Amino acid sequence: MNMRLSVKLNTVKRIVCGISGGVDSAVSALLLKRKGFDVVGLFMKNWDIRDEKGVCATDEDRNDAEFVCKTLGIPLYEVDFVKQYWNEVFIDMVKDYENGITPNPDIMCNRHIKFHHFIHHAQTKLGADAIATGHYARTSVGYNLDRIDPQVDAEKDQTFFLSQISQWALQKTIFPIGDLAKTDVKRIATEAGMEKIAKKKESMGICFIGSRNFHSFIEHYIEPRKGNFIDVETGKIVGQHKGTHYWTLGQRCLIPGLAAAYFVCEVHPQENEVIVASGTDHPALFTSSFTTEPCYWIQTAPEDGTFAAGFRFQHKHPLVGCSGQLDRHGVCHVNLDHPMRAVTPGQYSVFYKDNVCLGSGRIWRLGPTLYEQGMREKVSFPQEFS
Structure with missing residues (x-):
């Protein structure tokens, strides 16, 4: 050993x-x-x-x-x-x-x-x-x-x-x-x-809670509340959901009566609306920048407040190059080398360099999507990030 x-x-x-x-x-x-x-x-x-x-x-x-x-x-x-x-x-x-x-x-x-x-x-x-x-x-x-x-x-x-x-x-x-x-x-x-x-099956669910139906589980703690799915392009209602807490960015929505596959691009709990885009490669699902909450650094924070590193927010995703700028509170403004699909607030941006995990910061706010920046064509992205 x-x-x-x-x-x-x-x-x-x-x-x-x-x-x-x-x-x-x-x-x-x-x-x-x-x-x-x-x-x-x-x-x-x-x-x-x-x-x-x-x-x-x-x-x-x-x-x-x-x-x-x-x-x-x-x-x-x-x-x-x-x-x-x-x-x-x-x-x-x-x-x-x-x-x-x-x-x-x-x-x-x-x-x-x-x-x-x-x-x-x-x-x-x-x-x-x-x-x-x-x-x-x-x-x-x-x-x-x-x-x-x-x-x-x-x-x-x-x-x-x-x-x-x-x-x-x-x-x-x-x-x-x-x-x-x-x-x-x-x-x-x-x-x-x-x-x-x-030979025991590996646990895949929420830490220590185990593998179970998420919708059934979360209903014990958050009351369902009907709201609308809104098409990001038309602004029109395309269906109904039972609560914004069931949905996360990039998730597919099976909306009755619609042939097209819709995916979540925004969640608005105050309005009880879930904004959706048609197609898994819609530009509204992609961003190339975000801001974290104050970062935690395993060793020491970058001396001059800037760094270049590899980044992932899903543990099995390949690393993507990024550059970061820290403010005086430790909040990190991250720019990605190329746009990423469904970067999600609440998940962790984990940074690596020279085969070492540097630390992480919880994703707080996303930069503009490619759709908000005017892009209308489908986005091509590697299969390993889907």
Whole structure:
């Protein structure tokens, strides 16, 4: 195992490893144990509400976490962060949807729960010298500050979701599988007697809430309110929706009675209107500039307030070149090297340079679309960004 760490391993004896019940955390704990560390498993309970079928994903995951730790011969503890998750992640997520913003709760969950409350609990209650997680990322030292490097397996790289993690947290964290491909992780788990964990389906839903029907889920927290779909070109009503909180930029709208495919280009919660454009390549869906909220920089902010970097706002998108200008409040004005489709307020603009994740800022406001700038022809864009 090649762990690129800034944690001084010669001072580390006890490592508390987050055990989720999945294969990544299981193999992380296994590799650390093989290295001779005193490994302790810690299972987080962050959600306790059952889904539409009466199933609580936490119960299933806890059972799998117990199986993993029993197989590895390490103790397993549990900590309840339901209140913290609700107050610091979930409430803000619901408010964003009410305001026509599409949030990224996974990034905030990492910042507030996994890499703050988890570390504090591991240190104060379990005597941890360091913590470990099953994220596909690597850390290394630069200028006496930790930095996050992309994972070897680009398909599974999770540095995007770690782009708001503090130096305090990074200096206490180990990513044991950062140099491994997913296929290797599953193979190691199978060879260690954890085949059922290796074959377990990956969770794809909202952080800790699980995979479920989004419309049914969000209706428990935001009341549906009928409004209109408005054609961006004609200004005419082309259909009705049940609430702006169901819609995000770039999303396809199946509007009864219309043969053309419409896609969301603007969301106006105050007017309860969703502005739509005909065709996935309509210029109203594209912009080449935006402004973020104050950025968080993993190491240090650009000295002169300007920078050139690679950018993405979806974690599997290829990087796009951009230039940024910071104001005195840390707000970043970003210009892209070429227009991007469905850049979305509430998502995170994550910056990379020389194969290092620099940090990120939450997208706040978009610049003019190509349509607003007078473009009327369809836009050609790479398939990998669709």
